[in-house]
Amino acid sequence: MPTFVYMTRCDGCGHCVDICPSDIMHIDKTYRRAYNIEPSMCWECYSCVKACPQHAIDVRGYADFAPLGHSVRVHRDEEKGTIAWRIKFRNGTEKNFLSPITTKPWGTAIPKLADVPGPSREMRDSQLLYGEPKDIRLDDGGLHTLQSAGLKLKKGVYY
Amino acid sequence: MAHKTIVEDGIDVLVVGAGLGGTGAAWEARFWGKDKKIVIAEKANIDRSGAVAQGLYAINCYMGTRWGENKPEDHVRYARIDLMGMVREDLLFDMARHVDSTVHQFEEWGLPIMKDPKTGRYLREGRWQIMIHGESYKPIVAEAAKKSADKVFNRICVTHLLMDDGKKNRVAGAVGFNVRTGDYHVFKAKTVICGAGGASNIFKPRSVGEGSGRTWYAPWSSASAYGLMIDAGAKMTQMENRIVLARFKDGYGPVGAYFLHLKTYTQNCLGEEYESKWFPALQQMVGKEYLDPEASHLTHRPIPTCLRNHCIISEVNAGRGPIHMVTMRAFQDPHLEEVGWENFLGMTIGQAVLWASTDVDPKNENPELTTSEPYVMGSHATGSGAWCSGPEDVSPPEYFWGYNRMTTIEGLFGAGDAVGGTPHAFSSGSFTEGRLAAKAACKYIDDGKAEGIVVSDGQINRRKKEIYKPLEHYKTYRNAIVAGDVNPHYINPKQGLDRLQKLMDEYCGGVTVNYMTNEKLLNIGLKKLAIMEEDLEKLAAEDNHELLRAWELKHRHRAAECVTQHTLFRKETRWPGYYYRGDAMKVDDANWHVLTVSRRDPESGEYTMEKAPCYHLVAEGE
Ligand SMILES: Cc1cc2nc3c(=O)[nH]c(=O)nc-3n(C[C@H](O)[C@H](O)[C@H](O)COP(=O)(O)OP(=O)(O)OC[C@H]3O[C@@H](n4cnc5c(N)ncnc54)[C@H](O)[C@@H]3O)c2cc1C
Ligand code: SF4
Ligand code: SF4
Numbered sequence: 001m002p003t004f005v006y007m008t009r010c011d012g013c014g015h016c017v018d019i020c021p022s023d024i025m026h027i028d029k030t031y032r033r034a035y036n037i038e039p040s041m042c043w044e045c046y047s048c049v050k051a052c053p054q055h056a057i058d059v060r061g062y063a064d065f066a067p068l069g070h071s072v073r074v075h076r077d078e079e080k081g082t083i084a085w086r087i088k089f090r091n092g093t094e095k096n097f098l099s100p101i102t103t104k105p106w107g108t109a110i111p112k113l114a115d116v117p118g119p120s121r122e123m124r125d126s127q128l129l130y131g132e133p134k135d136i137r138l139d140d141g142g143l144h145t146l147q148s149a150g151l152k153l154k155k156g157v158y159y
Numbered sequence: 160m161a162h163k164t165i166v167e168d169g170i171d172v173l174v175v176g177a178g179l180g181g182t183g184a185a186w187e188a189r190f191w192g193k194d195k196k197i198v199i200a201e202k203a204n205i206d207r208s209g210a211v212a213q214g215l216y217a218i219n220c221y222m223g224t225r226w227g228e229n230k231p232e233d234h235v236r237y238a239r240i241d242l243m244g245m246v247r248e249d250l251l252f253d254m255a256r257h258v259d260s261t262v263h264q265f266e267e268w269g270l271p272i273m274k275d276p277k278t279g280r281y282l283r284e285g286r287w288q289i290m291i292h293g294e295s296y297k298p299i300v301a302e303a304a305k306k307s308a309d310k311v312f313n314r315i316c317v318t319h320l321l322m323d324d325g326k327k328n329r330v331a332g333a334v335g336f337n338v339r340t341g342d343y344h345v346f347k348a349k350t351v352i353c354g355a356g357g358a359s360n361i362f363k364p365r366s367v368g369e370g371s372g373r374t375w376y377a378p379w380s381s382a383s384a385y386g387l388m389i390d391a392g393a394k395m396t397q398m399e400n401r402i403v404l405a406r407f408k409d410g411y412g413p414v415g416a417y418f419l420h421l422k423t424y425t426q427n428c429l430g431e432e433y434e435s436k437w438f439p440a441l442q443q444m445v446g447k448e449y450l451d452p453e454a455s456h457l458t459h460r461p462i463p464t465c466l467r468n469h470c471i472i473s474e475v476n477a478g479r480g481p482i483h484m485v486t487m488r489a490f491q492d493p494h495l496e497e498v499g500w501e502n503f504l505g506m507t508i509g510q511a512v513l514w515a516s517t518d519v520d521p522k523n524e525n526p527e528l529t530t531s532e533p534y535v536m537g538s539h540a541t542g543s544g545a546w547c548s549g550p551e552d553v554s555p556p557e558y559f560w561g562y563n564r565m566t567t568i569e570g571l572f573g574a575g576d577a578v579g580g581t582p583h584a585f586s587s588g589s590f591t592e593g594r595l596a597a598k599a600a601c602k603y604i605d606d607g608k609a610e611g612i613v614v615s616d617g618q619i620n621r622r623k624k625e626i627y628k629p630l631e632h633y634k635t636y637r638n639a640i641v642a643g644d645v646n647p648h649y650i651n652p653k654q655g656l657d658r659l660q661k662l663m664d665e666y667c668g669g670v671t672v673n674y675m676t677n678e679k680l681l682n683i684g685l686k687k688l689a690i691m692e693e694d695l696e697k698l699a700a701e702d703n704h705e706l707l708r709a710w711e712l713k714h715r716h717r718a719a720e721c722v723t724q725h726t727l728f729r730k731e732t733r734w735p736g737y738y739y740r741g742d743a744m745k746v747d748d749a750n751w752h753v754l755t756v757s758r759r760d761p762e763s764g765e766y767t768m769e770k771a772p773c774y775h776l777v778a779e780g781e
Contacts (some may be wrong), residue, residue, distance in 0.1 A: 044509040045213035062370030070516035101295040104269030113189035135260035156772025
């Protein structure tokens with residue numbers, strides 16, 4: 001397949017169509033539900049699976065090497081900031097994992113650079129990037145240069 | 160077919176492709192260009208696009224300079240030895256001295272970075288890698304880019320760069336089409352930062368049929384960065400330096416954390432250590448300078464990645480495959496077992512799917528490893544890409560033409576996979592390169608270098624016609640046949656991709672020939688690629704989605720041609736394990752301790768190849 005959509009769960013909202021990096025989740029014109037139009041270009045990246053509000057998308061491992069009878073399900077929760085995985089083996093064994101996706105609530109932690117004070121002339125002429133040297137967190141505060149590192153470029157080898 | 164034309168004019172910084180490099184560029188551009196118009200044109204949706212769409216479990220490039228863990232120059236030495244001497248040390252040093260600030264920003268933005276409970280420092284996977292919970296890595300950096308950009312155009316497949324009609328060799332923007340609406344998009348811009356990513360699917364993948372999307376690098380890494388830049392006439396470097404990955408078989412699950420953090424190791428089918436056995440013969444091929452196991456042992460100098468591949472390939476050829484990763488011991492520790500699984504879930508979910516479907520539990524069974532098909536990219540453990548200017552305080556004259564990360568086309572900058580000679584930048588380094596390019600692009604504009612750009616209607620209309628040709632071609636000839644895909648007048652993008660992969664595999668050193676090629680084979684390959692280009696003129700696309708695949712194929716084809724030219728030019732086997740020149744099996748430092756540079760003439764299609772000096776950065780008394 002590798003992704004497929006359960007007919008009874010999908011409501012055709014299009015979130016998966018919007019997110020798939022491979023442009024392969026499309027809405028079927030007859031059923032008005034989504035499906036994978038080009039399984040051979042699917043990376044099993046699970047972007048669509050995570051985005052589907054109905055949990056309508058599942059993955060069946062690549063037919064050229066994955067036998068039937070398994071599942072890897074996922075639930076990504078932005079409010080809690082977690083992602084939960086449930087892996088079911090062919091033989092029935094189950095493994096569950098939970099990890100954080102962010103340490104800060106979405107949309108709050110990243111500043112708008114348009115609102116921070118602009119760079120000084122000196123910064124423009126230096127090698128520094130935004131937030132540096134502070135963001136490098138060097139005790140001496142400086143950016144590495146060849147000189148500060150005691151380096152020099154050995155002559156180019158040219159044959 | 161009537162396609163609406165939508166023009167976005169007055170752009171200062173156009174970011175083409177917003178993966179890790181492009182998001183870094185858009186983010187930083189706002190600081191240096193408060194008054195500037197910053198626009199993103201991205202093929203997918205920037206929230207989940209590029210190689211990091213599914214997430215990453217490690218940031219592979221972090222110095223830890225604040226804790227005295229590494230200095231930028233240490234990283235340069237490391238990348239240099241890993242790439243058998245062939246890197247742009249100025250670019251690497253520059254990236255490495257800024258990369259920590261990027262990672263610290265990521266942490267402030269909420270990216271969960273694991274800590275060592277004893278030291279309070281970031282938890283290291285290896286000397287350069289730190290461990291993260293990176294499922295949402297891409298959405299986080301996308302948010303930063305969206306906060307900086309004036310406009311984000313998702314689902315735009317950029318097909319060509321626009322060139323200034325007033326001044327030769329200066330960029331003027333880009334054109335493409337909207338994959339959903341089919342509209343023609345024209346972006347007139349003073350500068351372009353190309354972050355359109357590396358190349359998967361140029362060589363025949365090991366997986367077949369439905370599974371052929373299971374490549375190590377994402378199937379949407381369509382070589383667009385290279386296709387766009389080569390077509391515009393930018394000089395490229397190290398395109399022969401394709402990469403082959405040693406990974407868990409079939410799923411291509413990552414091995415880094417397994418080796419480095421979980422302390423797993425490999426063995427052959429007899430349960431023996433095999434790697435060292437191949438070293439003496441290999442040392443004769445590459446010289447003691449590049450492979451000295453004793454010195455490596457004493458100094459912790461790593462064995463180059465390609466040489467370790469060589470050992471796997473040789474051992475399997477000797478009939479002692481499969482190679483197994485010994486996981487059974489490490490996985491008895493529940494914490495390490497969790498790390499092992501979450502590594503996949505955060506980075507290569509397909510591997511978890513594979514193990515679940517085949518009942519492989521690495522706690523009870525040592526899983527198989529394999530070597531992948533080759534990929535072309537500039538940010539992982541390999542350095543293909545554009546020949547770019549370095550920073551003014553580090554670069555020697557041959558490497559410096561005024562603006563950091565600017566290609567040999569004025570106003571055209573690169574980041575991430577697009578930039579050549581900067582291996583081991585990975586995700587954090589790619590983002591950092593985007594930041595560096597953005598600062599330089601703003602300076603370029605402020606210096607008045609982008610004044611008086613002219614884009615003629617002729618150029619815009621010519622490109623428009625070219626872009627939609629596959630749709631027209633389909634319409635014209637579809638009814639010549641009853642049904643199906645077999646048509647004497649055209650091939651479709653999938654058929655074209657199959658042909659490209661087969662010929663690159665067989666003539667340029669793919670898996671089915673054990674990564675082996677030679678001058679004769681490469682010349683045949685070039686001939687076939689040239690004929691294929693004629694057929695690409697007859698590519699047919701049934702709809703907008705196929706039109707996307709058509710242009711991805713054209714970009715892949717162009718990159719493949721450049722790779723073949725480079726492989727032909729470098730008459731030695733510089734990276735055994737990545738590919739072999741059967742007619743020149745040894746490393747030849749006397750003639751080839753150089754960086755290779757190519758340029759394709761946009762008018763004639765002819766390639767000019769040259770050698771560029773390889774400068775080494777050394778500490779006094781080293
Ligand atoms: C399986 C895997 C594991 C990895 N593991 C790690 C790791 O553990 N740690 C680490 O640091 N790095 C890792 N990397 C490497 C890292 O992902 C890359 O180095 C990095 O993403 C490269 O950045 P980039 O911007 O050059 O390319 P990408 O991030 O791939 O971005 C390219 C962008 O260009 C867009 N694009 C392509 N063509 C066009 C076009 N024609 N028009 C418009 N837009 C286009 C794409 O959609 C995409 O958004 C891994 C990569 C993979 C695939
Ligand atoms: S798993 Fe990824 S590539 Fe496959 S359909 Fe879903 S989003 Fe697209
Ligand atoms: S996101 Fe889910 S519900 Fe919405 S169209 Fe896709 S499969 Fe259907």
